[in-house]
Amino acid sequence: MTVESAIIERLRAIATVPAARGLLDDAAVLDGLVLTHDSIAEGVHFFPHDPPASVGWKLVAVNLSDLAAKGAEPAGALLSLTLSSDDSWTEAFIGGVAAACESYGLPLLGGDTIALPDRAPRVLGLTALGRAAGVVPSRSGGLPGDRLWVAGTLGDSAAGLALLTDNPKADGPLVDIYRRPVPLLAAGRALAPHASAMMDISDGLLLDLSRLCAASGCGARIDLTALPLSRAFIAERAQHRAARLFAATGGDDYALLLALAPEREPDVTGCLPVPPTLACIGTLTDGNGLLLTDADGEVPLPERLGHEHRTS
Amino acid sequence: MTVESAIIERLRAIATVPAARGLLDDAAVLDGLVLTHDSIAEGVHFFPHDPPASVGWKLVAVNLSDLAAKGAEPAGALLSLTLSSDDSWTEAFIGGVAAACESYGLPLLGGDTIALPDRAPRVLGLTALGRAAGVVPSRSGGLPGDRLWVAGTLGDSAAGLALLTDNPKADGPLVDIYRRPVPLLAAGRALAPHASAMMDISDGLLLDLSRLCAASGCGARIDLTALPLSRAFIAERAQHRAARLFAATGGDDYALLLALAPEREPDVTGCLPVPPTLACIGTLTDGNGLLLTDADGEVPLPERLGHEHRTS
Numbered sequence: 324m325t326v327e328s329a330i331i332e333r334l335r336a337i338a339t340v341p342a343a344r345g346l347l348d349d350a351a352v353l354d355g356l357v358l359t360h361d362s363i364a365e366g367v368h369f370f371p372h373d374p375p376a377s378v379g380w381k382l383v384a385v386n387l388s389d390l391a392a393k394g395a396e397p398a399g400a401l402l403s404l405t406l407s408s409d410d411s412w413t414e415a416f417i418g419g420v421a422a423a424c425e426s427y428g429l430p431l432l433g434g435d436t437i438a439l440p441d442r443a444p445r446v447l448g449l450t451a452l453g454r455a456a457g458v459v460p461s462r463s464g465g466l467p468g469d470r471l472w473v474a475g476t477l478g479d480s481a482a483g484l485a486l487l488t489d490n491p492k493a494d495g496p497l498v499d500i501y502r503r504p505v506p507l508l509a510a511g512r513a514l515a516p517h518a519s520a521m522m523d524i525s526d527g528l529l530l531d532l533s534r535l536c537a538a539s540g541c542g543a544r545i546d547l548t549a550l551p552l553s554r555a556f557i558a559e560r561a562q563h564r565a566a567r568l569f570a571a572t573g574g575d576d577y578a579l580l581l582a583l584a585p586e587r588e589p590d591v592t593g594c595l596p597v598p599p600t601l602a603c604i605g606t607l608t609d610g611n612g613l614l615l616t617d618a619d620g621e622v623p624l625p626e627r628l629g630h631e632h633r634t635s
Numbered sequence: 636m637t638v639e640s641a642i643i644e645r646l647r648a649i650a651t652v653p654a655a656r657g658l659l660d661d662a663a664v665l666d667g668l669v670l671t672h673d674s675i676a677e678g679v680h681f682f683p684h685d686p687p688a689s690v691g692w693k694l695v696a697v698n699l700s701d702l703a704a705k706g707a708e709p710a711g712a713l714l715s716l717t718l719s720s721d722d723s724w725t726e727a728f729i730g731g732v733a734a735a736c737e738s739y740g741l742p743l744l745g746g747d748t749i750a751l752p753d754r755a756p757r758v759l760g761l762t763a764l765g766r767a768a769g770v771v772p773s774r775s776g777g778l779p780g781d782r783l784w785v786a787g788t789l790g791d792s793a794a795g796l797a798l799l800t801d802n803p804k805a806d807g808p809l810v811d812i813y814r815r816p817v818p819l820l821a822a823g824r825a826l827a828p829h830a831s832a833m834m835d836i837s838d839g840l841l842l843d844l845s846r847l848c849a850a851s852g853c854g855a856r857i858d859l860t861a862l863p864l865s866r867a868f869i870a871e872r873a874q875h876r877a878a879r880l881f882a883a884t885g886g887d888d889y890a891l892l893l894a895l896a897p898e899r900e901p902d903v904t905g906c907l908p909v910p911p912t913l914a915c916i917g918t919l920t921d922g923n924g925l926l927l928t929d930a931d932g933e934v935p936l937p938e939r940l941g942h943e944h945r946t947s
Contacts, residue, residue: 327718327748327750329722330716330722330725330726330748331748333726333729334714334729334743334746334748337729337732337733337736337737337743338743338744338745339742340711340742342711342744343711343742343744343745346745348745350745351711351744353668353710353711353744353764354667354668354766355666356666356668358711358713358744358745358762358764359745360714360715360745360746360760360762361747362715362717362747362749362760363749364717364749364750364752364755365752366751366752366755367749367751367752398665398666399655399663399665401663401670401672402646403715403760404646405674405676405758406639406642410641410642413642417642417645417646417649421649425649430651430652430654430655431646431649431650431655432652432654432663432665432670433650433656433658433660433663433670433672434646434672435672435760436639436642436643436646437674437675437676437679437680437758438639438676438679439676439678439679439758440676440677440678440679440756443676443678443755444751444752444755446717446749446751446755446758448672448747450670450672450713450762452665452670454666
């Protein structure tokens with residue numbers, strides 16, 4: 324058990340009300356409101372040299388992606404801001420927050436602004452609230468026999484991050500997606516009434532799928548060749564097995580992963596706004612393991628399924 | 636204008652919906668839920684050597700104090716936790732969070748757990764949600780002629796902090812109150828239906844009162860001799876003018892400040908659960924300045940009215 328999962332177990336012991344969903348979900352649900360909080364730290368979730376407006380955008384987008392996974396409509400946000408000695412950074416950061424809030428109709432309602440000690444890495448947080456539309460899908464409702472679908476594409480953001488790691492001045496569509504992910508709010512609303520289970524893919528498909536499987540008490544079989552990849556991703560990294568494993572473990576996708584009972588498929592596959600794409604990537608199974616295959620047969624599970632740094 | 640107030644102005648420009656209350660309040664109100672978020676940073680809001688359980692308790696208590704100021708019943712919380720290399724610190728911190736949540740009936744619903752870079756100061760946050768009971772008092776409803784009241788006592792926490800600054804091993808009731816403030820939830824619920832304006836005193840009476848005055852478009856006249864002081868405070872610092880100015884500017888009180896129309900006083904003064912005390916300390920006036928008096932006449936306003944580090 325990692326330190327992080329030990330801590331989560333400790334928190335779970337005090338989060339016993341039904342609205343907490345056992346801390347197994349992207350969000351809590353209280354009085355018809357879907358609630359989520361994500362924080363980001365300089366040097367862990369973003370680079371000091373990242374454009375501050377894109378850091379602000381991303382903080383909003385990652386929280387909205389949690390609302391998307393619950394089929395919720397954005398209702399409001401509280402911003403947790405730390406001041407730095409560089410006013411222009413904070414000013415540009417707030418500009419990015421404002422742009423994302425405006426783009427997705429998320430009203431800023433309040434929050435907190437605090438000082439940090441000199442030279443401390445910035446830590447920024449957002450609580451987002453959304454209005455649930457009827458049933459709120461959880462991670463735990465999947466059943467053996469449900470097919471697994473992904474709305475959106477995988478690996479773009481991780482490929483963008485790899486480009487930036489090689490060259491901080493890199494640009495292009497993959498870097499754009501890393502910096503300004505698009506939360507799939509409309510897709511989430513369209514899919515939520517039909518999904519047996521749904522979550523956003525923030526830490527890597529395989530890691531997040533293993534969480535959905537654990538919550539649902541299922542295993543899964545995944546066809547790597549069915550992973551939805553963008554043209555930009557394929558142009559950069561091709562689509563052989565290693566590229567697909569990279570896309571399946573990269574994280575920061577903010578695509579949606581859902582389980583659908585076969586009889587619900589006709590309701591869904593025609594209903595999505597376009598984009599994003601909707602791709603069937605596998606099936607939930609009895610048992611508890613992940614099985615990967617591609618055209619050459621079974622694929623050994625990679626040692627690292629995704630990013631462990633964020634867990635709830 | 637301080638950097639901090641410039642940033643708040645910038646945020647206010649994007650927080651335009653009524654639920655945001657112009658960021659002038661302790662909390663936002665959405666669909667009958669009162670929402671607040673407070674963060675604390677190591678080296679700014681707590682000492683590295685503070686007992687971690689008391690840091691956890693205090694984080695919960697300061698957020699509950701915002702709910703108290705709105706007369707709201709605790710409904711749930713999201714915890715923003717940063718992991719450190721010292722597991723035992725985090726474990727004890729969570730114990731303090733759990734104790735406060737249990738004491739005040741605040742269910743933990745979710746949140747986020749992230750890593751920080753090595754040796755980064757800890758930053759911890761909590762979003763608290765409360766159910767509003769009818770009218771939610773704001774800071775802006777005060778009218779000239781309303782009398783100003785304080786529920787709770789002033790200066791204890793600042794006196795405890797001063798003791799700890801001199802001697803990190805100091806203890807006693809003032810240190811206890813600094814470390815484990817008590818949110819006045821029952822008093823807040825009893826007072827909220829009657830108050831023209833109400834807020835909690837977190838940054839110092841004079842600074843917070845100046846904010847209530849600015850929001851209400853009033854001035855205020857305060858009788859320093861009427862400030863409610865505890866026996867422990869008086870035993871430590873006496874109650875001369877300097878001691879009372881210390882209590883009026885010290886901050887971290889988590890007492891409640893409210894404005895009451897004179898005709899509402901009979902409804903209120905008998906209704907409070909005991910403790911806390913309820914003390915009339917002055918009156919809202921026409922105009923926009925603060926006027927302090929004591930038995931010797933007018934008291935010059937201190938240069939520093941309170942702590943500017945936290946503003947919303």
